[in-house]
Amino acid sequence: MMMKGKVSLLEIGFVFGRVASTAFGGASIPMMRREVVRRGWMSEEKFLEIYSIAQISPGGIPISIAVLIGRYLAGTPGFWVGFLAQTVPGFVLPMAFALVALDPHMTLVRAALRGAAAAAVGLMLANALEMTLLWRKSAVHLVLIAAVAAAVLTGHFALWTTLAVFVPIAIVALRRWGKTP
Amino acid sequence: MLWRLTVVFTVLSVLGFGGGNTIFPQMYRDVVDRYHWVSAAEFARYFALGRLAPGPGTTMSALIGYKVAGMVGAVVAAVTTFLPAALIVYGIAHLWDRFEEHTWRDVFARAMVPIVLGLSWVGVVFLGRGALDAPSAYVIAFGVAALSMLTRLNASLIVLLAGLVGVVLYR
Numbered sequence: 087m088m089m090k091g092k093v094s095l096l097e098i099g100f101v102f103g104r105v106a107s108t109a110f111g112g113a114s115i116p117m118m119r120r121e122v123v124r125r126g127w128m129s130e131e132k133f134l135e136i137y138s139i140a141q142i143s144p145g146g147i148p149i150s151i152a153v154l155i156g157r158y159l160a161g162t163p164g165f166w167v168g169f170l171a172q173t174v175p176g177f178v179l180p181m182a183f184a185l186v187a188l189d190p191h192m193t194l195v196r197a198a199l200r201g202a203a204a205a206a207v208g209l210m211l212a213n214a215l216e217m218t219l220l221w222r223k224s225a226v227h228l229v230l231i232a233a234v235a236a237a238v239l240t241g242h243f244a245l246w247t248t249l250a251v252f253v254p255i256a257i258v259a260l261r262r263w264g265k266t267p
Numbered sequence: 268m269l270w271r272l273t274v275v276f277t278v279l280s281v282l283g284f285g286g287g288n289t290i291f292p293q294m295y296r297d298v299v300d301r302y303h304w305v306s307a308a309e310f311a312r313y314f315a316l317g318r319l320a321p322g323p324g325t326t327m328s329a330l331i332g333y334k335v336a337g338m339v340g341a342v343v344a345a346v347t348t349f350l351p352a353a354l355i356v357y358g359i360a361h362l363w364d365r366f367e368e369h370t371w372r373d374v375f376a377r378a379m380v381p382i383v384l385g386l387s388w389v390g391v392v393f394l395g396r397g398a399l400d401a402p403s404a405y406v407i408a409f410g411v412a413a414l415s416m417l418t419r420l421n422a423s424l425i426v427l428l429a430g431l432v433g434v435v436l437y438r
Binding site for chain 1 (some may be wrong): 278279280281282283284288289290292293296308311312313314315316317318319320326329330333341342345348349350351352353355356357359360363372374375376377378379380381382384385386387388389390391392394395397398399400404405407408409410411412413414415416422425426427428429430431432433434436437438
């Protein structure tokens, strides 16, 4: 899935750098999709394929998508340009912002952050609920979701234990009873 | 200390299948419960900051690194969070091309769905420990959850609005 030479490294760096410095609140994935598909760099199907690789890979999904698109468009150099263009602004801007916001003398900002932290919990809750509702008709999914949550919350499973125990269980259970939503 | 930071974030990076939500519970365990690098409240605040700032959203580890060892810690935490995962993605993309017709990738992807969701619920609980410190915070959290499910408002706009509510309530 490589298509070397069609797009220059500079263009790749520019597009991903811009996305990384303007995508607020987890908007990077739809932004990247729009950029690369509208520019004719890749088809909608290709983007979806890259998105699914990113989902089964470790690490932040936006970064994975950026390096995979970079690799697709320009090989290994494209991979590195995608990586740097996402991570450098993604490090510098939030850090600069955070250092101002976390200054203990700024009581107003601290109060705002308390409100924002509660809101972040709300967003996570909505996200977990919406995604879980997609599978409300599949008992096996609901049981697995509850089992994973219980194992971590009450059984104090570490991440690696959770993956080692539940990936095989999920594979077997979904093969026997699994449906698609 | 830098060595410990490197180990913690590299392990999280390598095991974080399924995007950011998978690693929050383990990150909380390591940095709050085990090493006491940050408090539960700080953990929740850093998470909120990550939501407010632009970028790929793994800002939290850089902030935790900063708390532990200043700017060097921030860079170490960021690099160890981003780089190992990106290299694995590279390897996976290679395998993906090579095994175009194999079904293992769909099998694995489907198995990850309920696990990622289970871990997302745990993330809500852990984050809530630090953030929900007053009845009004519960009201904000449930209000935001309802807003985000029922409207198309941008997530960072919602967080920003909640920040304004916070200024009024907690000043």
